[in-house]
Amino acid sequence: MTEFAVDIANLKKTYGNIEAVRGIDLRVNVGEVFALLGPNGAGKTTTVEILEGHRKRTEGSVSVLGHDPSNNERIFKQRIGIVLQKTGVEPYLNVEETIKLFAGYYRHPQPIQQILEITGLEKLRSIRVQKLSGGQLRRLDVAVGLVGNPELLFLDEPTTGFDPSARRSAWEMISNLRTLGKTVFLTTHYMEEAEYLADRVAIMVNGKIVAEGTPKELANHESETTIRFQLNSTDGTLPQHLVSKSTSSGDSIAIKTDTPTETLFEITRWSIDTGNQLKEITVSRPSLEEIYLKLVDKSETKVD
């Protein structure tokens, strides 16, 4: 038995002169939901397709459930489930027939009824695939990916192109997979999606992993706290050392600090001492979204 569901070391993939994946190391624990997050063209799909056996790597070592996916073994395919970016099912079969067809390929498939329930397709079971909406098709994709009762499920951008409510319900469905004890390897370019679904996140930009950790650890990546408040224009001015740290827009002043407790104390002491009222005061940590965008920005400018 292997320790990790996915174990990648120094993985590289080049297409001609283009380096799509530039030497990445990743480990995914059994039973966790892992998200590979990054902008379009970062190399996420290339990476996940190497793990699925659809592409051959140029360099490095890859182990998925103890198998080398490039061998394309049937026993390996029995143990994984794949949900590609593009739907690939026969348009003239209905939902139930499609799931049944794929169920037959696996040695230990899940009961069709259970799959229909998990993916919320029960009411659509006798509808032809060609008549399904985009969101419903995606559910069917997941159903087909799940029907073989895989130990590891790959989801490549499961909610791209969804409206917000469809995204919410897809998220709920994916969260439910966790209760089934499955390892999930997810790619996405939505920070929010990674934050909502994943136990651990790796951020990939330009073929490299630029940050990795739990959503919480990533949030701590950036230490600056922002304190915002408003002053009336008639009020006095802040002490010079605070002004130098502040940026203002209109009446609103923002101060960024690595030592929020001290800074907040200085501001409030000044306020009480001078009688200037601080209005709408907020203390905020940067959102994961901000950190993500900052990391992407930094890595992209570094390369070019």
Next chain:
Amino acid sequence: MNTLSLAIRQIKYENLAFWRNPVSAFFTFIFPLMFLAIFNLLFGNREFEVPGGVTHTSTFYVPSIIALSVTSACYTNVAMSMTFSRDQGLLKRIRGSPLPVWAFLFGRITTMLMVTILLVTIVATAGVVFYGVDLPGKTFPAFAFTLLIGSATFCILGIAITSVIPNAQAAPAVVNASILPLLFVSDVFIPMNDAPSWLISFTQIFPVKPFTSALHTAFNPFETGLGFEFTDIGVLVLWAVIGTLIAIRFFSWEPRQ
């Protein structure tokens, strides 16, 4: 389930999908029957010279339209449906599943062969009932054998041609451009009796003409032997080998950009 029963199970689903696509099913059947009716209406009663005697043009058209049925059900349908499935991502998904790819191809090709057999039966029956054509008797084994080899060859070529089809939108153009000219110069639509001899020899090296020739021999009422045209069958087998090699080397399971 073992792989053999998986392959057989594929036939069931492929059939279901084929018959539920009304446009594809309709054209597969209607086209050859339409041509059979039109050509016989126009020329059916004319006298027609065949090796060993004189008969009617309908004796020419029934095997010709059988050849057309095979190229359309096997070559055209396989090429179009494989391109469509490839563009949709179905082929990629199959390859990501434990189903062996040969079982998938087996299911699709067998379905097309079943369609071909049905279509050929209808055409032959129509030939007997409406046009008084004699069915192959002594030559029946040769007829069946030619049909089998021809269908298999055209299915393989249908798979091979997808390697040069960029996407599903381009499929009809590429498929028709590759098969229609051959149908015109291979004794399918027009008898080639008056054609220049260089053209006739030229068409011999392509798969349609030998196929039609072998079928014509099987339908020739004056044929004294068993009617096996081994040279023609040999050309078909050669094309099957070429098609297989092309498919192995260039076939794509993924949509092309």
